[in-house]
Amino acid sequence: MRRFQVYDSLSRSLRLFVPITPPRVGMFVCGLTPYAESHIGHGRTFVSFDVVARALRRWGYRLFYVQNVTNLDDKVIARAAEEGADPLALAERHFQGYLASMAELGVRSVNLYPFATDYIPEILAQMRSLVDRGSAYAAGGSVYYSVAKFPSYGALSGQRREEQLAGTRVAPEPLKRAPEDFAIWKAATPGEPSWESAWGPGRPGWHIEDTAITGRLLGARYDLHGGGMELKFPHHEGEIAISEAATGESPLVNYWMHAGLLNMKGEKMAKSLGNVVRLDRTIERFGGDVLRFYYLNAHYRSPLDFEEGKSLEEAREAYDRLIAPYRRLLRALGRGGATGRSLPAELARSAADLPERLDATLADDFNAREAVAQLFTWGRRVGSLGDDLEEYSETALTELAAPYRWASEVLGLGEAEEGNSPRLDLGPAIEAAIAARTRARGRGDFAESDRIRDELRAAGIELEDAGGGRTRWRPARSDP
Ligand SMILES: [Zn+2]
Secondary structure (H helix, E strand, O other): OOOOEEEEOOOOEEEEOOOOEOOEEEEEEOOOOOOOOOEHHHHHHHHHHHHHHHHHHHOOOEEEEEEOEOOOOHHHHHHHHHHOOOHHHHHHHHHHHHHHHHHHOOOOOOOEOOEHHHHHHHHHHHHHHHHHOOOEEEEOOEEEEOHHHOOOOOOOOOOOHHHHHHHOOOOOOOOOOOOOOEEEEEEOOOOOOOEOOOOOOEEEOHHHHHHHHHHHHOOOOEEEEEEEHHHHHHHHHHHHHHHHHHHOOOOOEEEEEEEOOEEEOOEEOOHHHOOOOEHHHHHHHHOHHHHHHHHHOOOOOOOEEEOOOOHHHHHHHHHHHHHHHHHHHHHHHHOOOOOOEOOOHHHHHHHHHHHHHHHHHHOEOOOHHHHHHHHHHHHHHHHOOOOOHHHEOHHHHHHHHHHHHHHHHHHOOOHHHHOOOOOOOOHHHHHHHHHHHHHHHHOOOHHHHHHHHHHHHHOOEEEEEOHHHOEEEEEOOOOO
């Protein structure tokens, strides 16, 4: 396992990464709240953590990467009401759109996309524990977390109590004992999805949806938690407070990673601000590769200032420049000349060393931008060999391509050039097969249902039967 250091947002320092149970690593990244189409700010966060996941696997860690789906919360309910749609169906639809965009962006490192509403028993168990320990109280059919009972609340975001209150723009909730308390269970409202509980029918609050999932899938303590910078407060503070109080174990997370915001004219891109650029349309126009390159050509923690009509035009040009030598190498390799010139010794040595140097660069807090800069430099060296790469032997060409193979594996840049692009949208075909399997099970034909499952598995698709008779699919796990 390669050693690496990572900037931990809680201690505000670069720290050497040590897993709780090596070589296993549990990673959780706050996923989508699929109430509308995803925007390019989302893409940035999830590409950043895709690189983290790819690197960890390359470096010998056995990573289990969970990205939740907040398929029910206030925003989902409000949007569904506007559209006259069922909230859970609306969330499912936007999540499928999101998955299609992720496929285009080359994001396939996530092991599991758990939906919040599939974890109601775990949510209720955490609530029970919190109420029993005095960290939460019921009022009017809702259950609130008592922030005063958790002295380190605010440590991650560094917010003082006054700032925390100023940052909470919510309707007054007269039943709360203190204004900073937050709902972990919201009393049922007619027309909204709800579940039975010891405190009356209702639905879970946002933060506890995540801690129930991580408690179940990753345990009371796990290695890495990622998300966008804007989630530090109140969401991640809430997660820490809930989980540590409910389980009595701390810290919930050993390393907190936060990806920088994508800004437009200095403002965070957010649906609430009305300045969003849709992810699917951007991919359609520029391609997933170019957008992925745009994200990775900046440090993941830095804010990224997006200028419409300029940023991605520039990125397209730069990406072409980055990848052009690789295209030439692949073309020359495709011609399969068995004989030919070998590389000058010094160049062959550089080619052999570069992947190691690229790994070392990434092992310094995932500095993809610096790795990209090294690849540009390498491209110039390949270019200095002249136009006739066909003169070189297959061995020489393979040596020259090694840094690009690294880029494809770890950064996911140049994957599409290799001709075995996994970016086909298989979604509709898989959904159709799942529907056929559900029908087969409905009529008791389990032989047929198993046959469909096996057929999908052979094609690299795992099915997962979730609550409510629903089935989800995901690419089969790629780690050993
Ligand atoms: Zn979250």
